[in-house]
Amino acid sequence: MPVPLWPIGPERGLPLAGMAGLRFERAIDADGRDVAAETLDPTLRERLCAPRPQLCGLALDQPRLMGILNVTPDSFSDGGDHATRAAAVTRARGLVAEGAEILDIGGESTRPGAETVPVAEEIARVVPVVAELRAAGITTPISVDTRNAATARTALAEGANMINDVSALGHDPDMAGVVAGADVPLCLMHAQGMPQEMQRAPRYDDVVAEVHDALAARIEAACAAGISRDRLLVDPGIGFGKDLQHNLTLLRALPVYHAFGLPLLMGVSRKRFIGTVSGAEAPKDRMPGSVAVALLAAQQGAHVLRVHDVKETRQALRLHRAVMGTDA
Structure with missing residues (x-):
């Protein structure tokens, strides 16, 4: 697939993925040739350039911050920190105050080696938090990080706005129908294998190419199930069935995934590869590396950054946009 390459300044070339100030002049075509962006196939060129639809009322002309809220006892970075309803609601308020534009609430850890959580338990963890946030008048869009249709259905009924499915509709055959019926955004993430074994020598x-083709198949399946294409986002799934070199290779090639013409969501915050490269063993010590990778993703046109450290990432993005002259 073609890979957009970066110009010297923000005024040259074609717009990239509808992101303010991001443009590209040249691309690598399907035959591996370096070509002028204007010479690409018109359909492909349109997908690479076009503005993306709004997400939960948010224009995707600049990176949007999705704050992570794990209401689990065993998530890799913050497991147990927000496992009670009171702690989760307090954390959600804090994330919004720090600048989170979407909250992503998850009740099942999908870290490497994690065990499957019964659906009833996941619902009991997630749905009361969604309900309490809405009852408290918090209007920030809420994404629910779940593979399970029953959890999605119940959370949407309580005021959630979006589903983030790390299985890309591959876990629960009823999930597509729930999303299609609710007509809400859905993030399709790539993963090789299940959490229990996905990091065993991927x-x-x-x-x-393989992540691209797998995502293309899941996009097709979602559309065939009645989900509108303009409701979809894609996530290459950094750390989900990938080793260090796989992750680094994907990060270098993120513009490939703009060829879908869909918003690109990136979730790299505090992940193990950051610790491997930086020497930060504890996940909570990986904030600086997480911010660095978030900036790289933003420079390559990522529309949504899923992060633990909202305040720090927001500050870094503001400085990056100011220096690069890419303010919306």
Whole structure:
């Protein structure tokens, strides 16, 4: 797939993925040739350039911050920190105050080696938090990080706005129908294998192409199930069935995934590869590396950044946009 390449300044070339100030002049075509962006196939060029639809009322002309709220006892970075309803609601308020534009609430850890959580338990963790936030008048869009249709259905009924499915509709056959019926945004994430075994020697011949093709198949399946294409986002799934080199290769090639013409969501915050590269063993010590990777993703046109450290990422993005001249 073609890979947009960066110009010297923000005024040259074609717009990239509808992001303010981001443009590209050249691309690598399907035959591996370096070509002028204007010479790409018109349909492909339109997908690479076009503004993306709003997400939960948010214009996607700049990176939007999705604050992570894990209401679990065993998530890799903050497991147990917000496992009670009171702690979760307090944390949600804090994330909004720090600048989170979407809250992503999850009740099942999908860290490497995590065990499956009964659906009833996941619902009991997530749905009361959604309900309490809405009852408290918090209007920030809420995404629910779940693979389970029953959890999605119940959370949407309580005021959630979006579903973030790390299985890309591959876990629960009823999920597509729930999303289609509710007509809400859905993030399709790539993962190789299930959480219990996904990090046991993952293998790819060409990780960029294989992740692309897998996501293309899931997009097709979602549309065939009645989900509108303009409700979809894609996430290449950094750390989900990928080793260090797979993750780094995907991060270098993020513009490939703009060829879908869909918003790109990136979730890299505090992940193990950041600790491997930086020497930060504890997940909570990986904030600086997480911010660095978030800035890289933003420079490559990522529309949504899923992060633990909202305040720090927001500050870094503001400085980055100011220096690069890409303010919306």
